[in-house]
Amino acid sequence: MATQKLYAGVKLRELRGRLGLTQKAFADKLSVSLPYLNQMENNHRPVSASVVLALAQEFGFDVTELTSGDAERIVSDMREALADPVFSSATTPPVADLRLAASNAPALARAFLELHRAYRQTHERLASLDEALGREDASLRPSPWEEVRDFFHYCDNYLDAVDRAAEHFACPGGVRRDPMQAAGETLERMGVRLAYSDAPAMRAYDPESRSFTLSTRASGPTQRFQLLYQVAILTQNDLLEATLDFARFATPEARDIAKIGLANYFAGAALLPYRAFLDAARSTRHDLERLADLFGASIEQVAHRLSTMQRPGEKGIPFFFVRVDQAGTITKRHSATRLQFARFGGACPLWNVHRAFETPGRFLRQLAETPDGVKYFCLARDVSKPGGSFHAPTRRYAIGLGCEVQHAGALVYADGMDLKGRFEPIGISCRICERRDCHQRSVPPLERRLRVDPDRRDLLPYEIAD
Template structure:
């Protein structure tokens, strides 16, 4: 049964932005004012006919009313409310799924503010624990900095990892880049012609990219792979060509700290660099033609495996959408260093990822692509591919950087994916979760620790794979 579409706050915001009264808007939509009022207050869902009328009256794409953003917000709220249910709320149970859905539908701004408050609580809690540890050892400890990365990740997360202004500008500039030769040389020429920047290659320099504004010299590490050097050139080109667009996006984001703004500036320039190297329509058409074969795409566009994966997760332009993918990069300690999702797939905001997710197995089979049919606790199924990559340091005395990459989409898109060949989409799937701390599965034998919202007991005369037994979920829980 399809989920009902409640559009209240979004519709009210659109109407007020255009200065329309309720009566004037209702007339444009062919509805009665009372019916429109009920939709705006979420007393009634929007029908397909109403949705079509909205797209025509407001001249917008129907995807604006997509529920995927709400699903991500609900999942993040669930983790946050579960996290604080015990120690902060006096033992009160966290809200049910229905209550969280109501909160997101009726008060989305309040939901976002709650997440920001929870983030501040987590940071403060970590500082207190660090101070506790320092005092306990009777040593002077370094101040624990409030890292801005989570704020920047959320900025991209709630935009479906798509920034239209930069994407379209980069696509226009990419039309001036010749595609019949080495992309690195083409970017070198464009930097020189457009901005008077000379590119030099220095063997073994510590920085991947170093730009001197005074001399207008861009230095690249000659020992890095060509795809890495090209990306750094594209990053520099994006910074210089789209500076006003980038600063405008930063102003609208209104980050809380200068550090977060600085991190986001780099992230936006990286986004634009990816859009330059892999221009939207040309790349989307190629991805469809190649059934998203990453190796073929990286060879065709002269980029890396990771750059293709990252770009595939951004193809969410209204009216010209690609397959909705999630993308993650994980280090050998299990830390998620990149995470983007245009799907319902959720990543843990705190703590480690599910150990049953095939991204962890990728380190054991270097340079091989592993394919997994995975099922989340909500019943959604994904085709997940994983591969390890190594980024050379250029020296025996310095460690190479090793990561595992994961790219996935829901099984309904299997026909568009070369990696689905031979998979039994209706057969058994790996039962993965977000993370142990909030996973509701009571029968998982791979648990690192119990979930925060579930009572447990430890049998005295019996020992299973884990030394405790979890109580089952309440009927109205997730």
């Protein structure tokens, strides 16, 4: 089988910029000619094996970063955006062109995605114009929630500085502390009084009285997480603000939401500190229930954390993680794999995450293949979040966790499965899925022409032409 050529011009330019080197100086250190480096940086030539070796030896560069990044997710996002009916009269660019744009001009590709996002929000606002008419504050602004979601999406859901700060808090000197005790001692040193209440709100902080209250209705993992969240807000403000400055959010609302997201990230990383959690994940073969017991966390927290283990030089298995509600809407999505989730709407109905609601308390396993030919091992389970009283509603979700099938042997859940068996065909979104014989298709693929035969009806009321 031919080895896939590695084009990483953007990564090379970024590294050279961080080092402050001219092309000539960079070429000398890599022992290549200046024209050759120029061609590699512009993706006219692949990165050679000798250059990969030189990057590792000369600069200590983690060469796995050459193949990571957001090119694949940009391609996926552009394909989904181009599947919007607004482009139905235009010629859809082939995937090869989208890959070139994502590799050679990622800033331009992101600008296109930003433009499409703004269009969708404008369209949705106009669709409910009757609600906005007469309001002086009605305006067409980008959604702060989506802006923050995309920030984490394009960071691979891994924030190195915040992650390391959380690990330092949880494991000073490399020794893991009890998170509740460590957080309690930290608040006490800061003069913050910790109290418990039967109130429905999970947490409440009063800056005037410097009192922090946790709800006794919340589960143990939730209490630990919320306590560590407050530690992040009170002790890591400078780090969080610096990260927010770097992100350059367009609106104050997006910045406020992102700060909560960063504090949540710190809380999760302190509850499940990187090296200790990675070692435990490997020794338990990624058994979610064992890991939850070892760290006093919930199964959802453990699954989410597994999708963030992408520290350069110490990477875990690349996982995807998703959470859906009972309507099939994606409420959380993170992926360190090539699988990318639909930015709008729900997940593919053929995916086992939807069946998890039918089998509460059980893990469902699935071998799945996406239209690009990549094969995955998928795990799904329902998650219930009781409100803590008879009258409080119970929130029900399903979580999905998975990896490419070549990593499945490192998961206890793959035991007894034929990993070379039948793979179920799944997609990302019907509008960009190229499968012609899917019995669950909701709308036709935008990139294909249709044939309609009034005298024949099969699974679909149309045929998808070549």
